[in-house]
Structures are given as structure tokens and as C-alpha cells.
Amino acid sequence: MTFGFAPSAATSITGPTGSANRLARMLELDEWAAAGIPLLRNPREVVSGLHSRHRPAPGTAVVAVLDHEERLAASASFVPREAPVDGWEFRNALLAHLRRVIPHDLRRRTPIRTAVLLYCREGDERWTEEDGAWMWGLRDACTLHGLRCGAYITLTRGGWQVLGEGRGGRRPNSMSPPADLSETVIDAVSSPVRGGGVAVEALRRTAAR
Template structure:
């Protein structure tokens, strides 16, 4: 799969000089692929299995974010999904708050641990192709910050588009599932019964499909 940058008016050479202060602050709350790669994000052992499982559980459509918490063996402990509302410019601070809110609903924090024992990953279903966008950068910043505030290890950021899925910053991906494909049943996705998910006091239906719509 190709890797590059989607066109953006904010990346033009003359844009920075005329950029208002709030835009400058917003751009500071995003991560570019090189920054993400250098952050030492742990690699998923089986990204296809993780993506297929989340796709089957949450059935994401464009603008849907799925945040999941995995244990050290990549078993799913908890997950939640929600739809990004409106057409406002992407801001990592708002994404961080949304992710943190949903994490708090489905799983207790690990702030008392010296080192994180669990890892949070984010699957974002969107329009466009697999190339990095400023919206991706804002989600990356938001995921990293939300993990810090919830005592989790920051894990992979995965995009789901018409062309398939891709783990950004790694170059790993596949054509199935995609934003257009029909989700498989959980019975088809998991060969064995998965570890029971924790709700952290949240409603059980949060784990089945969406935490908010």
C-alpha cells in the first residue's frame, strides 16, 4: 500500500505566515508519521485479527472511531465506538477528551501501576485513501494523550477506508476488511470464545456495538 500525505491547504509554504493563533495551537496538537514512528509505539503481533475483531463487533461506518484496550496477549479487554459529529476542523484536544471519556466508561484506569500493563489501540473509519491526513495526526495526538491520562500504553492507530485497513506509521495493511465490506459474525472472526470483556461499570451494550451515536 502506498504511503504519503493527502493534499491540505494548511501544508502550503505560505499558509504558516498567515495562520491565526488558534490554528497554530491546533497544529501543535497533532503528530506526523515520523513523530509517531519515533515514539516507539508497540507493534501488533496480529493486526489483521485485531482489525477484523473490532470491525465485527462495532460495524464502523465513515467518521466512526473505535477505541479498544488489549492485554499483554492482545486479548480484547474492552472497546467502545462513537461517531465524530459535525465538520469542525480536527483538533487533537477534542479527540483526546472524547477518547478519554469513552475509556472511562468501559474500563478502570491503571494510573496506580508503575508501568502500563494494557495497551489502547484506535481504529478510525474515514473517507479518502490510506495517506496520512491532518485528521489522522490529531487522532494520534489524542490517543497518545488519552492513554497517558488513563494509565495505558499507547498502541497502534489504524485507518479503515474504501481501500482496506492500514496501521499508520508501519506500512502494514490489507484490503479486507474495508469501510465498504460487510462485517463478519463474531463466530467467524474468533475461532475460540474470547476473554469476557470488562465494562468498568458501563452498560453491556457499549461493548457490543457503540458507546455513543
């Protein structure tokens, strides 16, 4: 896997004021890496499970909530509306979908559930300004929903990558067929929502390893 920075094809920022505001609503890769994001014990399992459930195409975001044992509590996929890359817009979209699939934990003193974001996009695994805006949006949405901010994962033609950690793999990728869902989860219940998909899972781990 290669590391570095790449321009975002989705970035469309015009005007000095709009540019400054939007750039303030994104996180650089080093800021994200230093933010104390909890490590996933088995990122490949998380990525494969979300890929099987939601079958994301490029441009699709999948937000998932994990319990304290890293079991999937809820997830939702959606395609954000076409707009200039802005962490504020991404935050609002993530928060709206979190509210649809799982109650908030704002009454808890300490978050016990963690939200992670898988974003399927074009390009390679290098950080882009679009990724930085998603990171800002995820962090803010988690705060407003009483969740711990978890990993940000990209899914591209080359594979998947947990940004800020250096962990990744070649499969699944944005072109690979999803694995059979029965291989990764049991007792799954799913229901459609306009503009994306939702899956609420029984909090049990598959026995097959």
C-alpha cells in the first residue's frame, strides 16, 4: 500500500470565505492519527461485514455503530447529495442516518458504543481533502449522538485502508463481489430507507471463524 496525499476529485470550493470555512471543517491526516481513535481489533472482519451488507459503490458512505465488544449494533448506507466538500454537510448527513437507526447515548457519562465510517470512493488510498471532511463530520456527529468516534476506512479499487493507522488489505475492494452475508453474521434484519440502506443487527457474533 502507498501513503501520501492526493487531491480530491470531489473538491469544489470557490470564494475565499467559503474556502476558509470549509477547510476549517476538515482534519489533516496527522490530526486524525493523533486524535486517539480506538483501534479496531479485527478491521478486516468489520470491512467485510459492511461490504456484504451494503454492497457500496463508489460515492457511497456506510456508517456503523459497534458495541463495546465490537459487535455490530446498527449500520446505514447512503450517497451524499452533490455539494462542495464540507465537513458540516457530511456531519449532518451522518447524524441524520445515525438518528434513524439507533438511539443516542447522550445521557451516558462515557460513550460505550463506537461509530466507524466506511467510504467507498474512486482514486487510491492516499488521504484527500474529502477524507478530511468526512473525518471532521464523523467526529462531530459522534459527539452530538453520544458515541465514541471510531475508525475512518476508505474502500477503493486497490482495497481497503484504515486511514491514520496504516492497516489495510486488497480485499474486499470497490470492484470485488461481496461475500455471502451468512459467512459474517447471523440473525441479521434489514429494511430499506430512501436514499440508501439500513441494517440493524442482533448483537451476536457469528460462530463461524
